[in-house]
Amino acid sequence: MSNKEEQIEMDGTVIDTLPNTMFRVQLENGHVVTAHISGKMRKHYIRILTGDQVKVEMTPYDLSKGRITYRVR
Template sequence: MRIKNRLFLEDTMAKEDCIEMQGTILETLPNTMFRVELENGHVVTAHISGKMRKNYIRILTGDKVTVEMTPYDLSKGRIIFRSR
């Protein structure tokens, strides 16, 4: 018996390896996507997380949000929190 793709636990990324940053909503895009300017000046495209969508959290232009990004693609993110 051969194992083709063997993954080792130390090689895989955990959910805790995501990068969280603060940002401001610049504009609303179709399909509940948003253009977010991060604190460091970079602009990313982000979508709403499932729990925010489920609880009908409304996001408007100018809102302060927390964006979660993976180190693999820093141009896309997930909005996980909207500040008051």
């Protein structure tokens, strides 16, 4: 498990829905990452649609993948 301090958190917009609860997210800086839903969001049945504003958590080791941790209302 990685430390919370090592995680990079950025805001982005969901631009595409992929199979297996994966999403393509465009970050504020223009990069596009593939992200999956965090366990708490899955547990509470939080739906994510194309166009939603989300917070994405990434590790500094692989900046092409991430975890969606929050959906902005």
